[in-house]
Amino acid sequence: MPSATAPPDADSTACVLGLEGVEALVRVLRARGRTVIGPTARDGAIVLAEIESADELPYGWGVELEAGHYRTRRRTDSAAFAHSAGPQSWKNFLHPERVRQWSADRAPDGGMTVRAERPEPTSFAFLGVRPCDLRAIRIQDRVMIGGRHKDDAYEERRTGAFLIVVECTEPGATCFCVSMGTGPAAQPGYDLALTEVVDEAGHRFLARAGTEEGTEVLAALPRRPADATTATSAREAVEDAAGRMGRTMPEVDLRALLAGTLEADRWNDVAARCLTCGNCTMACPTCFCTTSEDITDLTGDHAERWRRWESCYDLEFTHLPGGSVRGSGRSRYRQWLTHKLGTWWDQFDSSGCVGCGRCIVWCPVGIDITEEAHALHHEAQHREAPHHEALDRQAERKDETP
Numbered sequence: 091m092p093s094a095t096a097p098p099d100a101d102s103t104a105c106v107l108g109l110e111g112v113e114a115l116v117r118v119l120r121a122r123g124r125t126v127i128g129p130t131a132r133d134g135a136i137v138l139a140e141i142e143s144a145d146e147l148p149y150g151w152g153v154e155l156e157a158g159h160y161r162t163r164r165r166t167d168s169a170a171f172a173h174s175a176g177p178q179s180w181k182n183f184l185h186p187e188r189v190r191q192w193s194a195d196r197a198p199d200g201g202m203t204v205r206a207e208r209p210e211p212t213s214f215a216f217l218g219v220r221p222c223d224l225r226a227i228r229i230q231d232r233v234m235i236g237g238r239h240k241d242d243a244y245e246e247r248r249t250g251a252f253l254i255v256v257e258c259t260e261p262g263a264t265c266f267c268v269s270m271g272t273g274p275a276a277q278p279g280y281d282l283a284l285t286e287v288v289d290e291a292g293h294r295f296l297a298r299a300g301t302e303e304g305t306e307v308l309a310a311l312p313r314r315p316a317d318a319t320t321a322t323s324a325r326e327a328v329e330d331a332a333g334r335m336g337r338t339m340p341e342v343d344l345r346a347l348l349a350g351t352l353e354a355d356r357w358n359d360v361a362a363r364c365l366t367c368g369n370c371t372m373a374c375p376t377c378f379c380t381t382s383e384d385i386t387d388l389t390g391d392h393a394e395r396w397r398r399w400e401s402c403y404d405l406e407f408t409h410l411p412g413g414s415v416r417g418s419g420r421s422r423y424r425q426w427l428t429h430k431l432g433t434w435w436d437q438f439d440s441s442g443c444v445g446c447g448r449c450i451v452w453c454p455v456g457i458d459i460t461e462e463a464h465a466l467h468h469e470a471q472h473r474e475a476p477h478h479e480a481l482d483r484q485a486e487r488k489d490e491t492p
Contacts, residue, residue, distance in 0.1 A: 103305065104316040107284070107295045112170075113144040114311045115254075115282075119215040122307075124252060127183060128217035129176065134162055136176040138183070141217070148173065155262035155336070155447065158456030167288045171218055174262030175446040179375030180216055180223055184247050185230060187372075188398045191382075196391040211246040217254045219280070221273035222265075222444040224255050226375035228279055232438050233378050252303065255280040259327040263336035264447030266460055270339065272444045274331040282308060285324035296324040337447060337460040340467040344441070348432035351466045352424070360462055361420035363455050368401030370449035370457075371426065376442050379407070402426050427462060 107115070119126050120142070128141045131148040141147070147170040154161040155174055165172060194204045219227070227248075234244040258267070258274035267273035276283040281304035285296040296316060299305040340347070371377040381400040386393045400407055403422045408415035416422045434442035443459070450458045 103299045103308070104321065105297050105308065105313040106316055106320050107297050107311060107313050109144070109293055111297075111311045111313055112147075112295065115307070116141065116144045116217070118307055118310045119217075119252065122213075124213045124215040126215045126217055127180075129171070129173070131162060135160065136162060136173050138176065138178045138180070138218075147171075147218075152260070153262060155264045155451050156456075157264065157450050157458050158453055160451050168293055169260075169286055169288050171256040171284075171286050172260040172288075174258075174260070174265055175220060175223065175375075175448050177373060177448070177452060179373070179446070179448070180219060180227055181230060181375050181377075183212075183214060183216075184227065184251065185234065185241075185244055185378060188396055189243065191395045191397055193392070193394045211250060213250045213252075214247065215252040215254065217256075219253050219255045220258055220446070221255060221276050222258075222267040222270070222446045223375055224253065224277065224279050225270075225272040225444045226446070227253070229376045229438065229440060229442065229444070230378060232440065233376075236438075252282075252307075253280045254282045254284065257283065257285045257324075257328050258331050259286060261331050261335050262447060262451075264450040264458075265335050265445065266337035266339055266447060267445035268332050268335050269337075269341075269460075270441060270443055270445035275328050280304070285328060287320055287323045287327065289323060291319060291323075294320060296320050337445075337450070337458070339445075339460055340464050342467055344431045344463065345433075345435050347463070347467055347470065348428045351470050352428070354466055354469050356462065356465045356469055357420050357424050359465075360423055360457060361418065363457055364419050364423045365455060366403040366419045366422055367454065368403040369452045369454060370459075371401040371403065372399065373448040373452040374430075375444060375446060375448070376430075377401075381406075402429070427459065430459075431463065 116126050126141050127138055128146070129136050129148055130139050130141060130146045131151045132139065136148050136151065136153060149168050149170045150165050151173060152163050152165045153173045153176075154163055160177070190207045192204055192206045194202055196202055231248060234241040235248065255276040257276050258265075261267070261274060278300065280300045283298045283300060287294055287296065297308060297313065299308045371379075379400045379402065380397050383396045383398055384393065385396065402425050405414045405417070416425055430442040434440065450456070450460070
């Protein structure tokens, strides 16, 4: 796996785009029939939405993040991508929150007409994908289309998606991608990668292609060869971001830590604060669980089935004839955290966390996944210490025996 602080590629594909190059990028992608989704400042947040022009990007906007806190703020420069992960992720487009699967109507003669929903697939271009979110997309690929049971609708959306990664140069207070090995530098899987540079030499982007289509798109844009100043500034900005992460995970085997602390006292502490609202699962770019919901009109002549996101915090998530499997908030939070950091490995051979920090920001009571991991690690060390001390004393007595 490439280093989290790996410098931008310095090969022959690297070039520099000015602001006119980014504007042309949106035009070229739209001319190719793609729906361009990118960040834009709306309603007091940086949100992902369809854009028709690069002018809609959040130039000059940044964010203030903390546990349970999110605010946009004006920057002193015109950077478009110097903000951290917002309330949405690309999951909202590749694995939508609510999708109708079929509808049925009763005919006057008593017959029934059932229509399966197969919406026309959208050819997406995602502009501004963070390296942590690129890893999240790859994780969802593994979940949705990497096994025996494929999600055909997801595969259609994902297969045609053009990914433009923008490397992180200004992490937020809740970011910990370095701990998870997912950023802030772009790793393989993108079509284009951009690194934004704003300094006395101007506002520009170091650009590299990662696929054949990325090379074709880049060739259609106004650009100039990469110069040493821009390449160095881009590399240093990414390296500096790696050293300014707002959060960290404990430097231990998280899978083993979670497996060994299932009865830790810390779970009682977090249960006293957790509202079991499910915000963390909704904001998470990798959570994938869904349920089915059937609805009818008042006459009973029309029915629909919808698939919607589900959360492991919902009592109905593991409901059996005898009741919910996890009736307490303690058990439901523990299920989420141990799956995200631990048992996800058993299912999908990776962690389910990418270090984006969204679950911290959008928790209404400010529960912090990194704080909980550190607390579990501290408790595990505290419990192990008396045992090790006893062993040491036994060894000392043995050494003293004549």
